[in-house]
Amino acid sequence: MKLEIDESRCKGCNLCTMVCPYRIYRQGNRPNRRGIYVPELDRPERCANCRLQELYGRRLCGICALICPDQAIRWVKEKPYEPMNVVIEY
Amino acid sequence: MREDWLRNDRLPHIYCAGCGNGTIMNCVLEAVDKAGYERDNTVFLSGIGCSSRAPGYIETDSLHTTHGRALAFATGVKMAKPSLNVVVFTGDGDIAAIGGNHFIHACRRNIDLTVVCMNNHIYGMTGGQGSPTTPIGKTSTTTPYGAVEVPFDLVDLAVAAGANYVARWTSYHVTQLTEAVLNGLNTPGFSLIEVRCQCPTSYGRRNKFREPKDYMDFLRSHAVLKEKWERTAKPGEELPAESFLVGEFVRRARPVMGVADET
Ligand SMILES: Cc1ncc(C[n+]2csc(CCOP(=O)(O)OP(=O)(O)O)c2C)c(N)n1
Ligand code: SF4
Ligand code: SF4
Ligand code: SF4
Numbered sequence: 001m002k003l004e005i006d007e008s009r010c011k012g013c014n015l016c017t018m019v020c021p022y023r024i025y026r027q028g029n030r031p032n033r034r035g036i037y038v039p040e041l042d043r044p045e046r047c048a049n050c051r052l053q054e055l056y057g058r059r060l061c062g063i064c065a066l067i068c069p070d071q072a073i074r075w076v077k078e079k080p081y082e083p084m085n086v087v088i089e090y
Numbered sequence: 091m092r093e094d095w096l097r098n099d100r101l102p103h104i105y106c107a108g109c110g111n112g113t114i115m116n117c118v119l120e121a122v123d124k125a126g127y128e129r130d131n132t133v134f135l136s137g138i139g140c141s142s143r144a145p146g147y148i149e150t151d152s153l154h155t156t157h158g159r160a161l162a163f164a165t166g167v168k169m170a171k172p173s174l175n176v177v178v179f180t181g182d183g184d185i186a187a188i189g190g191n192h193f194i195h196a197c198r199r200n201i202d203l204t205v206v207c208m209n210n211h212i213y214g215m216t217g218g219q220g221s222p223t224t225p226i227g228k229t230s231t232t233t234p235y236g237a238v239e240v241p242f243d244l245v246d247l248a249v250a251a252g253a254n255y256v257a258r259w260t261s262y263h264v265t266q267l268t269e270a271v272l273n274g275l276n277t278p279g280f281s282l283i284e285v286r287c288q289c290p291t292s293y294g295r296r297n298k299f300r301e302p303k304d305y306m307d308f309l310r311s312h313a314v315l316k317e318k319w320e321r322t323a324k325p326g327e328e329l330p331a332e333s334f335l336v337g338e339f340v341r342r343a344r345p346v347m348g349v350a351d352e353t
Contacts (some may be wrong), residue, residue, distance in 0.1 A: 013108030069112025
């Protein structure tokens with residue numbers, strides 16, 4: 001699972017930066033096309049839900065998405081991990 | 091999933107950045123989803139106000155009625171078809187000022203409704219006039235030198251008038267709020283969940299809570315858990331200034347109206 005902020009919905013209120021126990025959200029400092037300072041994600045792969053949702057089969061934590069007044073935070077499915085064959089050249 | 095209840099074509103909603111109403115909507119939808127309600131047998135109602143726009147973003151049948159009259163319409167819906175699940179969104183002005191009488195009588199009749207009051211202490215939509223819940227000393231457009239009237243305590247009002255389930259939380263306590271709404275949905279009879287929330291535009295701006303976060307910090311630091319307070323307070327001790335109790339105030343089984351098999 002991958003954490004994502006929908007830039008077409010976020011209004012830059014920064015409430016998400018208050019609640020995450022891992023402090024994944026950081027106040028943004030660059031305005032986007034609509035002039036909104038969307039928070040930046042600091043290593044979002046640490047999020048409990050990203051790591052464990054599939055294992056547990058339900059949403060974990062999710063406080064940020066619950067508090068986001070603009071329904072802008074969501075998790076998107078990632079492509080399953082595929083082991084790659086690395087060709088080692090000698 | 092609560093996302094399935096949203097009308098995505100209507101989003102983003104019109105609420106200002108950081109408005110607590112959006113958070114409360116999330117929590118109510120989460121609770122409704124957890125309660126296992128179906129979209130076909132759930133109705134959302136509201137009066138007029140920013141808070142009352144919430145049903146417009148939810149994909150069920152809904153009634154956006156006149157100012158203060160949501161409970162009257164909800165009573166009609168519930169009495170006509172008790173099998174429906176009826177949830178009412180309302181504001182503090184909506185329920186305590188113009189709709190005050192509907193409120194106490196809905197509590198007295200104990201009609202099987204779940205009412206979520208988004209209490210931002212102000213008339214948000216019309217530009218920030220004082221409401222019956224504006225705390226003493228707070229500035230609004232109609233109280234430019236600070237409010238002098240004693241505000242209503244919505245929880246006390248509902249308990250005294252006879253509601254079966256009464257709780258108070260804030261837009262900061264999202265998990266507890268979701269839990270309380272779920273309890274309200276599952277309790278037959280009238281349930282009131284008062285949610286103290288931020289209105290950065292009309293209230294915060296005039297009361298030194300410029301950023302949405304500032305009011306969140308206030309809510310977090312001034313909400314006193316009812317259970318803890320009752321355990322630790324010395325006899326006669328008053329709550330610190332501006333603090334308020336949060337938690338479940340009443341859960342009882344008075345006779346109810348509008349429940350499918352009892353009418
Ligand atoms: C009968 C009637 N009186 C007055 C109004 C004007 N009016 C519209 S919204 C509102 C106040 C809403 O305040 P509240 O219920 O606290 O909701 P909020 O906007 O704060 O969420 C008022 C007085 C109206 N629409 N209808
Ligand atoms: S779900 Fe929890 S851990 Fe993950 S980003 Fe949101 S608040 Fe942080
Ligand atoms: S809480 Fe939501 S709307 Fe507010 S800054 Fe975070 S993602 Fe954006
Ligand atoms: S005026 Fe206040 S209550 Fe209305 S949308 Fe803006 S912040 Fe929310």
